[in-house]
Amino acid sequence: MSRAAAVALILAACAGPDEPGPTGDTFIAFTPAFRGFRGWTSFHSDGPADDGTVSPDALGARTLYIDPVPQSGAAAFPVGTIVIEARETGTQNIFARVKRGGTYNTGGARDWEWFELIEQPDLAIVWRGIGPPNGESYGGDPNACNACHADRCAGNDFTCSPTLSLASF
Ligand code: HEC
Numbered sequence: 001m002s003r004a005a006a007v008a009l010i011l012a013a014c015a016g017p018d019e020p021g022p023t024g025d026t027f028i029a030f031t032p033a034f035r036g037f038r039g040w041t042s043f044h045s046d047g048p049a050d051d052g053t054v055s056p057d058a059l060g061a062r063t064l065y066i067d068p069v070p071q072s073g074a075a076a077f078p079v080g081t082i083v084i085e086a087r088e089t090g091t092q093n094i095f096a097r098v099k100r101g102g103t104y105n106t107g108g109a110r111d112w113e114w115f116e117l118i119e120q121p122d123l124a125i126v127w128r129g130i131g132p133p134n135g136e137s138y139g140g141d142p143n144a145c146n147a148c149h150a151d152r153c154a155g156n157d158f159t160c161s162p163t164l165s166l167a168s169f
Contacts, residue, residue: 025079025101025102026079026100026101026102026104027079027080027098027099027100027101028100029082029098029100029113029115030125031123031124031125033082033098034082034084034096034115034117034123034125035123037065037067037082037084037123038065040065040066040067040084041065041066041067041069042063042064042065042066043063043064043066043161043163043164044061044062044063044064044163045061045062045063045064045161045162045163046061047059047060047061047062048160054141054148055140055141055142055143057137057138057139057140057141058138058139058140058141058143058148060087060088060089060090061087061088061089062085062086062087062088063085063086063088064083064084064085064161064163064164065082065083065084065085065086066081066082066083066084066164067081067082068080068081069169070166070169071169072169074166074169075157075166076157076166077099077157077159077166078099079099079100079101079111080098080099080101081098081099082096082097082098082099083096083097083098083159083164084096084117085161087139090139091139091140093116093138093139094116094117094118094119095114095115095116095117095138095139096114096115096116096117097109097112097113097114097115097145097149097158097159098112098113098115099111099112100112100113104130105130105146107130107146108130108131108144108145108146108149108150109145109146109149109150109153109154109158110150110158112149112158113128113129113130114128114129114130114131114132114145114146115127115128116132116136130145130146131144131145131146132145148160
C-alpha cells in the first residue's frame with residue numbers, strides 16, 4: 001500500500017470524508033515511505049541567503065522534494081507530509097522532515113520529526129528524532145534542527161525554504 005493510501009485509510013477510519021482528522025492523528029515514517037522520492041514534486045533552491053546568520057555548512061544549492069503537495073490555502077502541512085532536502089553540492093547530505101503529528105517534538109518544530117537519509121544506493125534512514133544524535137549535524141552546522149526551524153520558520157509551519165511557503169501552493 002502506498003504511504004498516501006495508508007494515511008488516507010487512517011484518516012478515513014478517524015473522520016468522515018469532509019472532516020479534518022482529529023488532532024491526535026499521527027504518521028510514523030519508515031524507510032518505504034521515502035522510497036522513490038526523486039520522482040516526487042520537486043523544486044530547486046539556491047539555499048538560504050548568506051546573511052551571516054546561517055553557517056557556511058548549511059548554505060548551498062539543494063533540491064526540495066515534497067509529498068503530498070499541500071492544498072491551496074492550507075494553513076499547515078497535513079500529517080503525513082514528507083519534505084526532503086538533497087544537497088546538490090559538497091557532502092550531498094539528504095535531510096528530511098516528516099509531519100508526524102500527535103504533538104511530537106512539542107518543545108521545537110511541533111509535530112515534525114527530523115531525519116537524515118542516505119542512498120547507498122538503496123535508501124536508508126541514518127538517524128531520526130527531535131534532532132541528530134551526538135556526532136551528527138546539519139551538514140556540519142552546529143545548531144540544532146529545532147533551533148533554526150522553530151525560531152525562524154514557525155510562521156510557515158517550521159518550513160524555512162521560501163520555495164515551500166504555504167502561501168505559494
Ligand atoms: C543554521 C540554521 C539551520 C539549521 C541548524 C537547520 N536548518 Fe534546515 N533549513 C534551514 C534553512 C534556512 C532552510 C531553507 C533553505 C532554502 O532556502 O531552501 C532549511 C531547509 C530544510 C529542509 C527543507 C524544508 C524546509 O524546511 O525548507 C529540511 C528537510 C531541513 N532543513 C532539515 C533540517 C534538519 C534535519 C536539521 C538538523 C539536522 C536542520 N534542517 C537544521 C536552516 C537550518
